[in-house]
Amino acid sequence: MKQQETKKFQGLTNLLSYSKRYKGSLITVGVLALTGAIFILLGPKQIETITNLIIEGMHTGIDLERISKVGMTLVIIYIIGFGINYAKQFIMASITQRLNNQLRTEIDQKINRLPLSYFDEVSYGDVLSRVTNDVDTIGKTLNNSIPTIVTSITLLVGSLFMMVTSNLTLAIIIVTITLLGFTMVKLITKKSQPYFNKQQQVLGDMSGFVEEAYTGHxxxxxxxxxxxxxxxxxxxxxKLTNYGKKAHFLSGIMTPLISFIGNLSYVAVAIVGSKMVVSGSIEFGVVVAFTMYIRQFNNPLSQLTQVVTDLQTASAASIRVRDFMNEDEIPTDTNSPEILDHVEGNINFDHVSFGYDPNKPIIKDFSCDVVAGQKIAIVGPTGAGKTTLVNLLMRFYDVTSGDIKIDGTSIFNITKENLRNQFGMVLQDTWIFEGTVYENLVYSIPNINIDTVEKACERVGIDHFINSLPNGYDTVLDETTSLSEGQKQQFTIVRAMLKNAPLLILDEATSSIDTRTELIIQNAMDELMKGRTSFVIAHRLSTIKDADLILVMKDGNVIESGTHDELLEQRTFYYNLYNSQFQTA
Known part of the structure; x- marks a missing residue:
């Protein structure tokens, strides 16, 4: 129970911390809400005066001029109140949109600072839920809650003051009934908060599941x-329905409960007030005014109970956002990083060890020297550590022990941005975003003209397909554009060519391409790899026969190394692996 209370207060503290960013504007909103509430409180007093004037006039003649003046005053009060409330909502809506924008920006920046290991454990759908559902919940709650709290509290205190100064007896009756309602609301809130937390958590699970199911449809x-x-x-x-039902069933009791308390107050004022009017202790206008004060006293209570419900949901959402923002980030670059201006391509793996789980190493004490310009092929069964080795080279993950050097410089002394600029990559998993063909091909590559792009496409054999599209290179690729996996992979190969980096990583670069297209791309790749250090991960051993060095990996270790012919002569693991692919032939 204490833990739940602590979480609730943590969530509310988070909401307040988000609000502090717009302190000046929020103070303005608070002042406007306070002023608007005061104008609302002035209304019943004017109604009381009009009522008494009418009753008095029934005996001596109705003073229409005085009633008109009071009525005009009342209209002016309501017009000013409307203007104040409009200004309040306008400013608050502006704050909400700025807050949502800032939170989403911070989350987006946070995503770029998170290690890939985080996404190995958390679904993309859950992250998306925090960016959309949770941020929207926080924004909407702040938009509605802050002015509502100020207005409601002002109306509560103000209407109580007006009632006490009008008639103490009727005021005590109303306050006693209301305190009973407050006590019950507090008990309900305490019971419903855990369900709101669970509801928000399962909503993230739902988003993650739907995203995965849609992707794998x-x-x-x-x-x-x-x-x-x-x-x-x-x-x-x-589960979501169950938690939502329990949360909103409990919190949903509060609004009808407050309504019941308000109706009970009307009955009490009607009975007691009529007796007091008959006895002559109060005027009839006081009873009329009290019926309005009851509404001004109970409506804020009803609004505050709704605010409590919204704050519970927003509190759970803010905890999820805060937990995400507090996740461990990728270590920052060294204080005095080195910048590689010209890379020859000599790479040294020095006793490298690594495991995604520290207790289950994938690569064990791996050492290898790669000479600039060599084509290094990495082969082996699934799970041998081939792609992991590349991930370490790019610093998507950091080694557990050992070091990797490029031209004698440790990659840990180079900024990640500069390190990754040295590599062109073609991965087995392709990625095409919504945009034109040209934008997809030159993704994040500056100063590339269309002629260069067209020549690269010709070399890869994708130019005919692009020219057959409705608008050629200006065709927008979206969900309605049908691209085969092979065509997508050809796009990523063109990207690598256009980047023209000194180091290349090809991870199953031709896995989704037919044999005829593979020959075209292989020739382009051979030309691209000239003079560059290239790492080629391949399952088709026929594509790496001309490699300068073949590393055969198994269970995280390099068990064999050499050229294709040398490894075949040894007649061991590589020999069996190669022959197994061609035994039918």
Whole structure:
């Protein structure tokens, strides 16, 4: 229970910390809300005066001139109140949009500072849920809650003051009934908060599941797994429904409860007030004014209970955002980093060890010297550590022990940006974003003209397909554009060519391409790799027969190394691996 209370206060503290960024504007909103509430409180007093004037006039003649003056005063009060409330909402809406913008910007920047290991453990859908659902929840709550709290508290205190100064007896009756309602609201809030926390958490799980199911829609259909997916979805959906039902059932009691308390107050004022009017202790206008004060006293209570509900949801959302922002980041670059201006391409792996789980090493004491301009092929069974080795070279992950050097400089003394600028990459997993063909090909590569792009496309054999598109290189690629996996991979190969980096990493670069296209691309790749140090990860051993050095990996160790012919002569693991691919032939 204490832990739940602590979390609740942490969430509210987070909300306040977000609000402090706009302290000046929020003070303005508070002043406007306070002023607007005061104008609202002036209304019943004018109604009381009009009522008494009418009743008095029934005996002596109604003073229409005086009633008109009081009525005009009341209209002016309401017009000013409207203007103040509009200005308040306008400023608050502006604050909310700026807050949402800033939070999303900070989360986006945080994502770029997170290590890849974080995304190995957390689904993309859950991260998206924090960027969208949680940030929106925080923004909407602050937009509605802050002015509502100020206005409601002012109306509560102000209406209480007006009631006490009008008639103490009726004021005591109303306050007693209201305190009973407050006590019940507090008990309900205490019970409902844990369900709001769980609801927000499961909402993130739901977003993650839907994102994964949508991405793997084809696989789900191929393996007839729709029923299993539906069952899993139903389980998460039922959890979300269950927590939402409990949270909103408990919090939903508060509004009708406050309404009941308000109606009870009307009955009490009607009964007690009528007796006091008959006895002559108060005027009838006081009873009329009190019916309005009851509304001004109970409406804020109803609004505050809704604010409490919203704050509970926003509190849970802010905790999720805060936890995300507090995740461990990629270590910053060294205080005196080196910048590589000209890379020859000599690379040294010095007793490198690494494991995604420290207790389960994938690469163990790996050492290798690569001479500039060499084509290094890395082969081996799945899980041998081939792609992991490349990830370490690019510093997507950092080695557990050992060192990697480029031209004698440790990669840990080079800024990550400068290090990654030295590499061109073609990965097995392709990535095409919504944009024109040209924008996709020159992604993040400055100063590239269309002629250079067209020549690269010709070398890779994708130019005919691009020219067949409706607008050629200006065609926008989106969900309606049909690209095969092979065509996507050809796009990524063109990117690597255009980057023209001194080091190349090819991770199954031709895995999704037919044999005829593979020959075209292989020739382009051979030309591209001339004079560059290249790391080629391949399962098709026929594509790396001309490699200067072949590293054969198994269980995180290099068990063999040499040229294709040398390894075949040894008639060991590589020999068996190579022959297994051609045994049919």
């Amino acid at each position: 084809t696989i789900i259909k191929v393996y007839n797994a729709s029923d299993d997916i539906n069952d899993e979805f139903s389980e998460i959906n039922d």
